Amino acid sequence: MIMKLLFELSSKDRRLDLIPPCDSEVYNFEEKLLRKEKLRLPEVSEVDLSRHYSKLAKETHGVNDGFYPLGSCTMKYNPAINETIAADKNFTNIHPLQPVETVQGCLEVLYQAKKLLCEITGMDDMSFQPAAGAHGEYAGLILIKKYHQDRNDNKRVNIIVPDSAHGTNPASATMVGFKVVNIPSNENGGVDIEKLKEAVGEDTAGLMLTNPNTLGLFDPNILEITKIVHDAGGLCYYDGANLNAIMGKVRPGDMGFDCVHLNLHKTFSTPHGGGGPGSGPVGCKDILKDFLPTLEVEKNKDGYSFYKPAKTMGQVRSFYGNFLVVVKALTYIKTLGKEGIAEASGNAVLNANYLMNKLKDYYDVAYDLICMHEFVLSLEKLKREHAVSAMDIAKGCLDYGIHPPTMYFPTNCF
Amino acid sequence: MGSYVVNTKKQQQEMLEELKMETIDDLFIDVPKSVLLKELNIPKGKSELEVYNELSEIAAKNTVFKHIFRGAGAYNHYIPSIVNAVVSKEEFLTAYTPYQPEISQGILQSIFEYQTQMCQLTGLDVANASVYDGAVAAAEAALMVLERRKSDIIVAKTVNPQVLAVIKTYCESRDVNVIVLKNDDYAVDLKDLKEKLNENIAGVIVQSPNYYGIIEDVKTISDLTHNCGGKVIMHTNPIALALLKNGKELDVDICTAEGQPLGMPLSFGGPYLGIMTCKKELMRKLPGRIVGQTVDTNNKRCFVLTLQAREQHIRREKASSNICSNQALCAMRASVYCAALGPNGLRQVAINSASNAHYLAKQLATIDGFNLKTDKEFFNEFLMTCPIDSKQLVNRLADKGILAGLPLENDILWCTTETNSKKEIDKLVETIKEVL
Numbered sequence: 001m002i003m004k005l006l007f008e009l010s011s012k013d014r015r016l017d018l019i020p021p022c023d024s025e026v027y028n029f030e031e032k033l034l035r036k037e038k039l040r041l042p043e044v045s046e047v048d049l050s051r052h053y054s055k056l057a058k059e060t061h062g063v064n065d066g067f068y069p070l071g072s073c074t075m076k077y078n079p080a081i082n083e084t085i086a087a088d089k090n091f092t093n094i095h096p097l098q099p100v101e102t103v104q105g106c107l108e109v110l111y112q113a114k115k116l117l118c119e120i121t122g123m124d125d126m127s128f129q130p131a132a133g134a135h136g137e138y139a140g141l142i143l144i145k146k147y148h149q150d151r152n153d154n155k156r157v158n159i160i161v162p163d164s165a166h167g168t169n170p171a172s173a174t175m176v177g178f179k180v181v182n183i184p185s186n187e188n189g190g191v192d193i194e195k196l197k198e199a200v201g202e203d204t205a206g207l208m209l210t211n212p213n214t215l216g217l218f219d220p221n222i223l224e225i226t227k228i229v230h231d232a233g234g235l236c237y238y239d240g241a242n243l244n245a246i247m248g249k250v251r252p253g254d255m256g257f258d259c260v261h262l263n264l265h266k267t268f269s270t271p272h273g274g275g276g277p278g279s280g281p282v283g284c285k286d287i288l289k290d291f292l293p294t295l296e297v298e299k300n301k302d303g304y305s306f307y308k309p310a311k312t313m314g315q316v317r318s319f320y321g322n323f324l325v326v327v328k329a330l331t332y333i334k335t336l337g338k339e340g341i342a343e344a345s346g347n348a349v350l351n352a353n354y355l356m357n358k359l360k361d362y363y364d365v366a367y368d369l370i371c372m373h374e375f376v377l378s379l380e381k382l383k384r385e386h387a388v389s390a391m392d393i394a395k396g397c398l399d400y401g402i403h404p405p406t407m408y409f410p411t412n413c414f
Numbered sequence: 415m416g417s418y419v420v421n422t423k424k425q426q427q428e429m430l431e432e433l434k435m436e437t438i439d440d441l442f443i444d445v446p447k448s449v450l451l452k453e454l455n456i457p458k459g460k461s462e463l464e465v466y467n468e469l470s471e472i473a474a475k476n477t478v479f480k481h482i483f484r485g486a487g488a489y490n491h492y493i494p495s496i497v498n499a500v501v502s503k504e505e506f507l508t509a510y511t512p513y514q515p516e517i518s519q520g521i522l523q524s525i526f527e528y529q530t531q532m533c534q535l536t537g538l539d540v541a542n543a544s545v546y547d548g549a550v551a552a553a554e555a556a557l558m559v560l561e562r563r564k565s566d567i568i569v570a571k572t573v574n575p576q577v578l579a580v581i582k583t584y585c586e587s588r589d590v591n592v593i594v595l596k597n598d599d600y601a602v603d604l605k606d607l608k609e610k611l612n613e614n615i616a617g618v619i620v621q622s623p624n625y626y627g628i629i630e631d632v633k634t635i636s637d638l639t640h641n642c643g644g645k646v647i648m649h650t651n652p653i654a655l656a657l658l659k660n661g662k663e664l665d666v667d668i669c670t671a672e673g674q675p676l677g678m679p680l681s682f683g684g685p686y687l688g689i690m691t692c693k694k695e696l697m698r699k700l701p702g703r704i705v706g707q708t709v710d711t712n713n714k715r716c717f718v719l720t721l722q723a724r725e726q727h728i729r730r731e732k733a734s735s736n737i738c739s740n741q742a743l744c745a746m747r748a749s750v751y752c753a754a755l756g757p758n759g760l761r762q763v764a765i766n767s768a769s770n771a772h773y774l775a776k777q778l779a780t781i782d783g784f785n786l787k788t789d790k791e792f793f794n795e796f797l798m799t800c801p802i803d804s805k806q807l808v809n810r811l812a813d814k815g816i817l818a819g820l821p822l823e824n825d826i827l828w829c830t831t832e833t834n835s836k837k838e839i840d841k842l843v844e845t846i847k848e849v850l
Contacts, residue, residue, distance in 0.1 A: 060520030062508035090473035096683030105475035171726035273743030277685035319683025335416035337459025
């Protein structure tokens with residue numbers, strides 16, 4: 001099917017009657033201020049527009065269109081109730097700079113979501129200002145930088161990142177002005193303890209880690225890993241991309257992590273929207289909370305109010321983040337509750353192991369161990385013996401209405 | 415307890431048996447015993463009806479103002495019904511990032527059309543697929559113009575304070591020096607700019623219409639900056655671009671904007687939309703995703719993510735930015751909004767917003783003690799004195815269901831859009847007279 005562009009549907013002077021003429025007094029700006037260049041926007045009828053996007057929707061594969069077995073980015077069902085609640089006029093029609101006594105409902109959402117997510121992650125405080133995972137990493141790494149600067153420990157410039165980490169980890173570290181030290185994985189896909197011991201020192205600002213890692217493996221040495229970093233004076237950063245595997249089972253805070261970001265659009269069921277908006281709240285232990293972004297929400301006897309953390313990093317975004325996304329995540333957590341949260345993770349891990357077991361006879365499993373909510377298949381042998389690549393299998397999945405798994409580097413795995 | 419788990423208990427048991435395990439806990443054998451959790455200390459799950467009631471009650475604790483005269487970075491424009499209808503389609507809502515072009519042509523084409531419309535609005539050559547919000551767009555733009563020997567950024571003090579705060583955070587974390595210009599009568603002090611420009615300046619960020627609604631002399635700022643070898647970043651309101659000179663006409667190198675006015679509800683500050691466009695020569699420094707047009711193996715037009723060598727998943731620590739997820743569905747809102755209104759409709763929104771503001775300013779000026787702080791030309795916001803304590807006036811109007819302008823010390827920053835009718839403005843002025 002040939003898909004026309006909006007511009008190709010356009011006919012001169014076709015318009016919708018959406019806005020009435022000005023009924024006060026039309027103000028005429030001086031000629032020199034006015035735009036001279038013709039504004040070329042589509043001129044379409046509403047039915048053209050509606051049909052155009054219906055066609056585009058048919059060329060789009062959402063979670064609701066079929067299986068989405070994507071590693072490293074949890075794609076889960078986006079409950080309908082989340083959208084209903086987030087569309088409430090009492091949320092959508094609130095100006096971000098209204099007097100605080102008129103936004104008590106919004107502040108309660110942020111406060112409740114903070115308390116629940118702190119309990120789930122084992123953190124003490126949290127900010128919702130970061131708008132996505134990478135943005136949360138950015139804010140989390142600034143927390144670490146500010147912590148060391150505040151202690152006049154200015155030689156700590158290195159962030160240790162395992163080679164299996166998501167690309168945003170090293171990119172975020174660079175944006176915060178850290179130097180990235182990559183360390184290789186051991187034969188089981190975990191952190192190489194000896195290499196970590198060699199890498200840490202007086203210049204270590206911190207370690208960034210996902211656990212389970214990008215290979216889908218829970219690192220059994222996690223307590224030793226975080227201890228090594230702490231003993232060297234560094235802090236531990238938990239990338240929450242894979243939290244969906246462990247909710248209600250184990251908490252980053254208990255594993256020794258000092259700060260964490262979450263992807264509410266992965267673990268907490270808010271939709272991806274074709275790439276966003278997400279929400280990447282950054283949580284931290286007490287030692288870092290004074291550095292959190294401006295503003296934070298607190299509860300006092302008269303209700304909820306804003307405050308500026310004592311040594312705040314400032315702002316990483318305007319206002320309070322992607323607020324409506326937080327509303328959706330809160331709806332999800334309240335629905336699932338303590339038992340449902342753990343059940344979701346337990347079943348994610350069960351499903352992954354079941355699928356891995358089913359595929360074992362046909363593909364080589366990269367690490368033949370119990371996996372968490374994702375696993376890696378190696379297609380090395382298939383490529384060698386039959387010249388069929390991971391890319392071929394991925395594109396083959398498409399023909400069956402399945403969103404392909406994430407292609408892993410080197411590209412003959414997924 | 416609400417649950418979205420598909421497998422029944424019996425099915426879970428059968429799956430476990432295939433794995434030769436007894437319980438789901440057996441799958442968590444690698445978790446050290448000392449940190450294995452028994453139970454989370456949060457409330458039990460609830461039915462959908464209970465959750466609906468609970469959250470609706472929380473929402474009802476907010477006050478929705480029927481009459482809004484406040485902007486300062488978030489604007490109450492009318493959202494055509496078709497906008498919500500389109501972005502509610504589950505395919506768009508629930509789709510992943512379009513890394514697999516074969517099953518993502520819908521999303522990719524919609525982003526391509528968004529990018530094209532943003533280029534048309536701003537007059538610049540290339541747009542990205544969006545960043546988190548306008549403030550982050552301005553901050554990312556600052557990082558775009560840095561060069562080895564040009565490491566300082568000049569920012570007008572007349573930019574929105576939220577935008578300035580984010581620019582400072584982004585620049586500070588990269589050890590980039592931010593120099594803030596002096597104000598001259600609520601606009602950029604051009605003399606101060608001349609004094610501060612030198613060969614170390616990578617770029618100048620100016621907002622127009624600025625925080626106080628004033629239309630800055632961006633062309634002069636561009637000329638001065640270019641003469642010193644720096645780049646110019648104009649932060650703007652996309653509605654204003656339908657009426658006032660665009661980025662190309664003002665000779666700026668990068669345009670950034672808060673896209674919220676283009677079809678996003680106020681929503682207590684988010685999700686919003688960071689718009690970024692630039693001249694062609696800066697294309698490879700533009701952060702985030704960019705969708706390009708190409709042809710498939712049958713020589714048919716199609717769309718793909720392009721120039722990915724700039725991005726974090728390829729370049730890792732050498733990437734131009736760390737951005738991954740963006741605001742794709744908000745970009746779609748903006749795209750549908752612009753297409754629904756078309757060039758004439760968008761111009762009408764701009765004309766009505768500005769005209770209402772000038773009408774309000776004129777009417778307010780008839781009351782003693784309400785005076786414009788400057789006679790400089792403004793778009794749809796203006797700063798006025800207030801004869802009584804500004805917060806007190808705001809509170810009295812709030813009691814009457816009116817969200818007045820934003821109090822800035824003892825002045826008030828007023829704003830109108832096309833949603834404020836003459837009748838509503840007259841009523842506001844009458845109410846002010848009553849409560850003074």
